[in-house]
Amino acid sequence: MANRQKGADRVVTDRLTANRRQLGAMLRRLREEGGKTLEDAAAHLECSPAKVSRIETGQVAVRPIDVREMLSLYEVSSARSAALLALVRQSREKKGWWKAYAEVIAEGYEFFISLEDEASVICDYQPFLVPGLLQTESYMSAVMEAYKVPPALAAQRIALREQRQSILAGDAPPQLRVVIEEQVLQRPVGDSWVMREQLRRLLEMGTRPGISIQVISVDVGLHPAEGRAFVMLGFPDPSEPKIVYLEHLNESHLLDDVDRTADYERVFSSLQSMALSLKESASLIERMSAG
Template sequence: MAKQLPIPAEPDDGSGQKAGRRGAVRYLQNEAAPFAARMVLGNALRHRREAMGLSAGEAARQLGGSPSKVSRIESGTFALKQQDLLKFYALYRITDPEEQARLYELSVTASQPAWWQPWSAVAPKYLQAVVSFEDMATRVRSFEPIYLHGLLQTPEYARALIERGRGSASGHDELARFRTERHERFTAEPDRKLICVVDEATLKRPVGSAEIMRGQLQHLITLTADPRFQLHLAPLNDYNVHVELGATTIFDFAGRLPTIAFAEGYDGGLVIDDEQMVDRRVKAFDALAASSLAPHAMKRRLTDMLTTGFYKK
C-alpha cells in the first residue's frame, strides 16, 4: 500500500487528518494513485472547505462520511460521485450557478476513463499518476541521472529498456505502445514545455546497442531545435555541477494545482506536494540547469560524441 513518509508536522483537524493538502509525501507502488484531473477538483473543494472554516473531520461528519474519504477526494485518489458533489454544494454553500457548473464539469472530466486505461494492466499505478500529471501540466522540469527521461527516448532506446524489465514479450509490446502514445500526446500540445537536464553519464551508459545509442544522440540533437523541449547537459568532470538532487520531475500546472514533484525509484515512486520540500527541489533543479551546458553547447557536445565515434559502428 502507499507509504506516508514522515514530514514536518501540520495542524491536525481533530480527526487525525492533516488540515491541508500541502504536506503529503506518498511512496506509491501499485495501489490507487492520485490523478491530476481529480486533484484539480479536490483542490477546488479544499479551498471552499477552508473558506468555510471547516476541518476535514468536521466536513466529513456533516457530509455523513469518513474523514479519510474527504481526504482522498481532496488529494485526487478517489472519484467523486455526482450525488456527493450535490452534498458538497449544500455544505459549502455553493449556490452560484457558474461555480456549480465549473465544479460539475471538473467532476465529469475527472470521472472519464483515462486514455491509458487500455494499458492499466502493464503500466504500474505510479506511472499512470505521472502520465496524468504530464497531461495536466503546462511545464515539466526533469533530471534523470541513470537513463534518459521517457519523453526524450527514441522508440528503439525505450524498447531496449523495456525488455530489461519484468513481464512477458506481449507485455513489453504493450508498454512500447504505451510509451509511443504518451510521447505523441505530449508533443501534440504546442503550449506544453519539457525542460530536461540530461546527465552526460546517461549518454555514456549504453542501452541496447551502439546503433541505438547513435540514433538516440541524433534524436537529442534534433530536439535541441524544438521549442517545446529545452535541454541542458550536466557534464562529467565539472566540479561546479552538483547532481545531488537525484531523479526528480517537477510538474507546474499554471495555477490549477500547486507544483508537484515526483521521484521515481526501482519499484515505485515518491509523489511530493509538501510545499517546503517541493520548493527545495525546484531551487536545486534550477541551480543545476543554470550550471549545466545550455542547449547550443549541449548540441556541440552531442555532435562531438557522434563525429568522434564514441559509439563506433
C-alpha cells in the same frame, strides 16, 4: 455511416462509464483509508448515503465541487487531489487515454500520468537514462530487455510511453526542460545503432520550440541532486502547487508540500546553471552521435 457513428458513440459511452467506475472505486478506497463511512460522506455533502454509493459504483457522474468536498473530508493530499480532479474532468469528457494500459500501470503511476497530461511545464532531471518523453522505440526496447521485462509486457509499456510522448506534439504542448548527465550519453543502451538513433532524436527534439536539453559535463563534481532522478510538474494555474515525482525500484512518490517542492525547484535551477548551455549541449550530443 449511421451504424459507424453509433458504434463510435457506444465506444465513447463505454469509456466514460469505465472512467466513472474507476474514479468511484478510487473515491471509495480513499474514504475507507480516511476512516469515513458512507453516512459521514453523505452528511458532509448534504445528500443521501445512497447517492454517495452510486458515485462510488460509477452509476452517476460526480461534480468536481463534490469531489473537492469529499477529498477534504478524507484529508487527501493536494497532489492526489489534483490528480483525482483531473480524473473527474476525464470522466465527464473524452479523455483518460491511459485507461487502455491499466494492466501495465503500477499503482500510483496513473496519478503521475494524469498530472503530466495537465502540466504546462515539465522539468526532468535524469542521471542514468534518457527521459521517457524523449526515448526512441529502439532505446525503450533495449531498456526493457536490460530490465528483463517479459516481451508482451514490454510491448505494452513501450506503447504507453509512446502515447505519453504525444503530449509534445499536441496543440498546446507543455514546455519541457531537460537536464541529463553526460554519462547518459556515454552509457551503452542497446547497440551502437540504437545509441546513434537516440542521440539524433535528442538533437531533433532540442530544436523544437518549448523544449530545452542541457547536459551536465562529467567534469562537474558532486551537486545538489546527487544522481537522484526527479520530474517536476507545473500547471497553467499559478496558484496550483508544483508536483515532484520520484520513482524508486519498487515504489514511487508524489510530493506536493510547497516547502519540499521549492527545494526541488531550487535544485533544478542550480542544475541548469551548472550544465552546459543549450548550444554547447547540442554540440556535445552531435559529436557523440557522429562517433
